[in-house]
Amino acid sequence: MKLITHNMLTSKGIKNVKEGFPLKIQADEVKNVDIDFDQDFISKMVPKLDWNALIFAAQCVGHKEDLPDTLPEGYENDEDLLRKLHHILLEVEVINGCLECPETQRKFPISNGIPNMLLNEDEV
């Protein structure tokens, strides 16, 4: 699971959960990969992201480094920032661990890089 996907995942399907976002990451095993930088692609992705959730996730996996706490204006032209975003969103993979619902503490396991978001019948 990469952090781009984490930024989208919620536990909102669980009954009585209001937001279910962001999910807390417990990362037992993390892998780094090399992905070609596509400035245009990263730039277009930014408006879809929840910035606070991204910073939270980066902290969970120990990669917050020098990402700013808030998204600066003019980010589209800030190659340096976009490269950092590229790295944190696409090049850091949680291989084993779990995601945790902030409201119910229900855990979603991550194994072999794949988060299991399936809910049981009695949860929905």
Place this chain on the structure above:
Amino acid sequence: MKLKELESWLQDVQGFSAPRILLEQYQTPPHIAARVLHTAQASFKDLEGKMVADLGCGCGMLMLGASLLEAAHVIGVDIDEGALEVCQENLTEAEVDNVELIKADVTRMMKDQPRFHKFFDTVLLNPPFGTKHNPGTDVAFLQTALEISHGAVYSLHKTSTRTHIVKKAGDWGVKAEVLARLRYDLPNTYKFHKKASVDIDVDFIRFSRQK
């Protein structure tokens, strides 16, 4: 990448070792997958540099092809552990890193994962046709695909359901373009299949929002 080369890569994709009948698991035939993907890129530029999803990714045929055609990022979703294992092996074998997998129920995606609404540039799917006690699954999959895509959706549906599918699309305000009619020649996948292979006529359809 030329169509033939793409098809050749996709022929190496491993299929299911123990396909589950109720989930209608079978590998999308490589020549069909190659045709769908090649058209999506060559005719519509819907893959290169794009955020792509493969719903019901199975062993990963479509998502691997999308990655080979230089999609920026591809996310595959499947409900079955066995499928995801095979898929993960295929992706590792092909040495593609710009891919991710999620274990989830595609038909529940908008309830469970509302943040995926209009997140993808392009969505690909070869949905279960609903032949095994689960009618309407292909429509449910298609509906999810249309919700999570802000661009095009490429799907395969039985030709016999074409009128129904096109009408549904119309009801949803979506344009359905039948790009080709293809023939699945499914080799004897399950023990109970009496014939050596089964021919099914399948429509390759591109869905997009009315402008």
